[in-house]
Amino acid sequence: MSIRFDDRVAIVTGAGGGLGREYALELARRGAKVVVNDLGGSRDGTGHSDAALKVVEEIEAAGGTAMSNGGNVAEYDQMAEMVAKAKEAWGGVHILINNAGVLRDKSFAKMTPDDFKFVVDVHLIGSAFATKAVWDMMRDQNYGRILMTSSSTGLFGNFGQANYGAAKLGLAGLAKTLAIEGAKNNIKVNTIAPTAGTRMTEGLFPDEAFKAFSPDKVAPGAVFLVSEDAPTNVILGAGAGVFQTSYVTLTPGKLLKGDDLSADGVAANWAAITDRTGEIVPQMGAEQSMMIGRALQAG
Structure with a gap:
């Protein structure tokens, strides 16, 4: 049975390229109306572009429905305005994929406080702001599908990415709590930890690996996790067509006296x-x- 999103409205942040673009295109192919959000900056968060508009043009050329949004996820008012426009145009928001992100990689010894704060603000605070902007609406309509984007760096650590790792593990924790709070209102909240060749990882992968880890090979996992019959409270690893699950476990331990x-x-x-x-x-x-x-x- 094919997964469809007819009569559903989706917001994808950071959807001007890479993973977000693939998510937006695939949701639209399957019937969703899509808000393509992208500030359009480079991977360190500077600059702007019209990337979101180009993705909207792709969706519309294929017969889909979409609108662009250039809001900054780290500004709550801009996220609230984005959600309000989607509701005004299409009646509600049913799906949110928090994908927007930046990198400012340095060893912790060389990382400035501003570098740390900026990355946490975009990834963690930005995802919380976008989610907060849709939360009451999803509760009222008794339906919501939310996807957070974590990372192997957040789950397992990686040299030179203290800021990114802190934000990404924070997102997994946010998702776990929201999955519990949203359950009574049919809001399912999951986390994806993708490995993909994108604007953010360009130069970090060898050329052949960059091609093997193309974003389209992650998108099936993300799309499934925001579907009608999705599970909830899952951490899904995805890369190069391989899908994995990660777990936070607890040993029985030992009573000391x-x-x-x-x-x-x-x-x-x-x-x-x-x-x-x-x-x-x-x-x-x-x-x-x-x-x-x-x-x-x-x-």
């Missing part, structure tokens, strides 16, 4: 504390306390 309840005791019991036998994938933070409670009862 008496003399063992000390730094020395933690050191002495480290193997038991880190033993992954019986580990779980918590669906909410309270499960950590519940697991501790069971350990106390057993002890």
Whole structure:
């Protein structure tokens, strides 16, 4: 059964090129009306362009419906205005893909406070602002599909990307909480961690790898995660046509008492504390306390 988005309205941020462009084109091909948002800057966030307009022209030339938006995700008023225009034109917003991002890579020793703040503002605060702008509408219409964009850097770390990694892991945490809060109103919230050859990663990949990791090979995962029958609270890795899932797990741990309840005791019991036998994938933070409670009862 083909996934369709007829009568659905989607917003894709950072959709002037790369991954966002592919998401916007594929959603439009499948029937969605699409707001193509892009500030149009370079990968360090400077400059402007008419990239969003070109994507709209592509969509319309293929028979789809779209509008461009040049709003800055890091400015809440601009996100609220974008959502209001989409509602005025098409009656609502059903899908939001938070894709906009920038890079200012440096080792932490050489990174300025402004470099750190700017990247966090665009990725994390920008995604929160865009999501906040659609949240009440999605609750009122009892339907919403939201996708956050994390990264292997956020999930696992990478040299020279402290700012980017902090923002990207923050997005995974934001998605997990919103998946819980949105459940009663049929709002599903997921996270994608893409690996793709785009404007942001150009020069980081060898030429052949850049081609192999083309954005169109990530788009199927993103489109599925904002579909009617999507799961929720998933972290999906995607790159070069390979799709993976990542999990935050919790080991059963070890109850320490008496003399063992000390730094020395933690050191002495480290193997038991880190033993992954019986580990779980918590669906909410309270499960950590519940697991501790069971350990106390057993002890």
